Amino acid sequence: MGSGSGGNATLVEEGQTRLLVDCGFSAKETRRRLALRNVVPESLSALLVTHEHGDHIGGVGVVARDLGLPVYITSGTLRAAQKRLGTLANIKEFNAHESFGVGEIEVNPFPVPHDARDPAQFVFSNGDRSVGLLTDAGHITRTIQEALKGVDYLMLEFNYERDMLLNGSYPEALKARIDGDYGHLNNDQSAQLLRALDKQRLCGVVALHLSNENNHPDKVRFRLSTALQGAEILQTVADQEHGFDWVGI
Ligand SMILES: [Zn+2]
Ligand SMILES: [Zn+2]
Structure with missing residues (x-):
C-alpha cells in the first residue's frame, strides 16, 4: 500500500485471510489506502511486524487498536518498540526461525542483518504458491538465499544506487549506516541476489x-531487466504514494 522511508505496508491475501505486514501510516491513512484496494478494514486478519523502525511500525499500535487486530512480532522487536506501540490487547510473539500459520496463510519468517533488535522478513505460502518479502537488510546472507529459493513472487528492496548515495548530500554518518552491513540493500546487491536465485517458479x-534521494525508478527498472534477462518475469517498481497494485499469483 506504500513503500519507502515515508511508510511501508503490504497486504497479503489468501481466501478469507488478509495480513497487513508492517504499517507506517496513521489509522486514517491506512483506511484510505485499504479503500483504494477495495479492502474493508474490518476484514483484516492480523498485523505482522518486521522490525521497530518508524517507517514500519508508525501506525501499528493505532491500527491494531482501531481494528482489534492481533499483532505478530518477535520478542526483540516488541521490546524495542513497546513504547511506540502502546498497549496492545493481542500480542502473538514469533521466533524468526520458526514457521507459523495465520488462517489460510503459512508464514515462514527469516532473520535479516539490519540495525534493529530482532528483525525478520517473510515468505508467505498457501501450500502451493509462495511470496517472498525482503526489505531492510544490509547484505545478503545464506539464510536469506535459502529462504527465498523457489518463491513464485518476490518483493525485494532496491534501496539505493551506491554512487548516488556516496556522492549525495546525506551526512557521512547516515551514508555509512545505509551502506553498512546492517543498513539497506543497494541496486547491485539486489540484482546479484536475483541473478543467483533459483527462478524456476518465479513469475514476478x-x-x-526505493530511496527518493539516492535512487531513481529508471535505474531500478534497468537493473531488474538485466538481472532477469530472457526470462518472462513481471517486473514492477513500487512507490511511496501508491505502492503497487494487487498481483494474483
Ligand atoms: Zn524501512
Ligand atoms: Zn529499517
Whole structure:
C-alpha cells in the first residue's frame, strides 16, 4: 500500500485471510489506502511486524487498536518498540526461525542483518504458491538465499544506487549506516541476489523501499531487466504514494 522511508505496508491475501505486514501510516491513512484496494478494514486478519523502525511500525499500535487486530512480532522487536506501540490487547510473539500459520496463510519468517533488535522478513505460502518479502537488510546472507529459493513472487528492496548515495548530500554518518552491513540493500546487491536465485517458479518481482534521494525508478527498472534477462518475469517498481497494485499469483 506504500513503500519507502515515508511508510511501508503490504497486504497479503489468501481466501478469507488478509495480513497487513508492517504499517507506517496513521489509522486514517491506512483506511484510505485499504479503500483504494477495495479492502474493508474490518476484514483484516492480523498485523505482522518486521522490525521497530518508524517507517514500519508508525501506525501499528493505532491500527491494531482501531481494528482489534492481533499483532505478530518477535520478542526483540516488541521490546524495542513497546513504547511506540502502546498497549496492545493481542500480542502473538514469533521466533524468526520458526514457521507459523495465520488462517489460510503459512508464514515462514527469516532473520535479516539490519540495525534493529530482532528483525525478520517473510515468505508467505498457501501450500502451493509462495511470496517472498525482503526489505531492510544490509547484505545478503545464506539464510536469506535459502529462504527465498523457489518463491513464485518476490518483493525485494532496491534501496539505493551506491554512487548516488556516496556522492549525495546525506551526512557521512547516515551514508555509512545505509551502506553498512546492517543498513539497506543497494541496486547491485539486489540484482546479484536475483541473478543467483533459483527462478524456476518465479513469475514476478516488485522492487520496494526505493530511496527518493539516492535512487531513481529508471535505474531500478534497468537493473531488474538485466538481472532477469530472457526470462518472462513481471517486473514492477513500487512507490511511496501508491505502492503497487494487487498481483494474483
Ligand atoms: Zn524501512
Ligand atoms: Zn529499517
